[in-house]
Amino acid sequence: MTHSPDSGSSLPAGYRTAPFAEDCAPRKLLRLFSAKWVTMILHALHLSGGGSRPGQLLRNLPGLSKKMMTQTLRDLEAKGLVSRHVMAEAPPVVEYRLTALGQCLIEPLEQLYGWGVEHAHILDRID
Amino acid sequence: MTHSPDSGSSLPAGYRTAPFAEDCAPRKLLRLFSAKWVTMILHALHLSGGGSRPGQLLRNLPGLSKKMMTQTLRDLEAKGLVSRHVMAEAPPVVEYRLTALGQCLIEPLEQLYGWGVEHAHILDRID
DNA sequence: CTGCATCCTGGGCGATACTG
DNA sequence: CAGTATCGCCCAGGATGCAG
Numbered sequence: 001m002t003h004s005p006d007s008g009s010s011l012p013a014g015y016r017t018a019p020f021a022e023d024c025a026p027r028k029l030l031r032l033f034s035a036k037w038v039t040m041i042l043h044a045l046h047l048s049g050g051g052s053r054p055g056q057l058l059r060n061l062p063g064l065s066k067k068m069m070t071q072t073l074r075d076l077e078a079k080g081l082v083s084r085h086v087m088a089e090a091p092p093v094v095e096y097r098l099t100a101l102g103q104c105l106i107e108p109l110e111q112l113y114g115w116g117v118e119h120a121h122i123l124d125r126i127d
Numbered sequence: 128m129t130h131s132p133d134s135g136s137s138l139p140a141g142y143r144t145a146p147f148a149e150d151c152a153p154r155k156l157l158r159l160f161s162a163k164w165v166t167m168i169l170h171a172l173h174l175s176g177g178g179s180r181p182g183q184l185l186r187n188l189p190g191l192s193k194k195m196m197t198q199t200l201r202d203l204e205a206k207g208l209v210s211r212h213v214m215a216e217a218p219p220v221v222e223y224r225l226t227a228l229g230q231c232l233i234e235p236l237e238q239l240y241g242w243g244v245e246h247a248h249i250l251d252r253i254d
Numbered sequence: 255c256t257g258c259a260t261c262c263t264g265g266g267c268g269a270t271a272c273t274g
Numbered sequence: 275c276a277g278t279a280t281c282g283c284c285c286a287g288g289a290t291g292c293a294g
Contacts, residue, residue: 031254032254054255054257091256092294101252111242123155127150182275193277194278198266219274
């Protein structure tokens, strides 16, 4: 018998997991973005043309601690969103760049950022 | 002398606060959305045509506890994103509805949800 | 400059039990 | 059914210090 491509379950179009499940696609995205510094770092890298050095980032993002920066970068690296490049050794020169995957995630992020900027007057009332 | 409308500071177009500041518009939005149940509840209300009863919500969102539901709803209410309507008294019948402001925030949320669904294959690699 | 380890606190959030 | 109050866990994330 012919059965639908999505393993036979009846889910809303496009979904491969229940739309309200903890692990539904949208939630994954939001969970990623909800880490305090993830979006800022992605955005900063993006604005720097896709790559930036740690010191640079630290200076660009007031409030960001060295610990959280490294930690967040490691996390993003593990997820394949940024890549680490060592250029020299003494003194160490490092640069982090957005991977193709990272560039991809920039899209919805910038959309959201854009919306936020455009509707700043609204956001003033929710925080 | 004529001065620019945005109080004279030199910020990127559209911004009224530094793009990297903790309280920049995009960050406010992300902070709101990062609360564990906010987006799910907004989304659920949206799908229910803008209004829903507590029990309904509880049943629709597996994993959501009564406490967190109420707490989140109270929070959203305080921010003017949902409104509370008591219909009867015994037994109590209550309905929560999205306000105009709430409807407004649905826009970027649904965008993000849409993007997430469309790129589920990518999201599988980040979580 | 870059990066890791350690200590510590706040509060988000879940479980449970009780009122009307 | 709707809502509140309490207890307690867990961990994100900030501060500080050391190492290459």
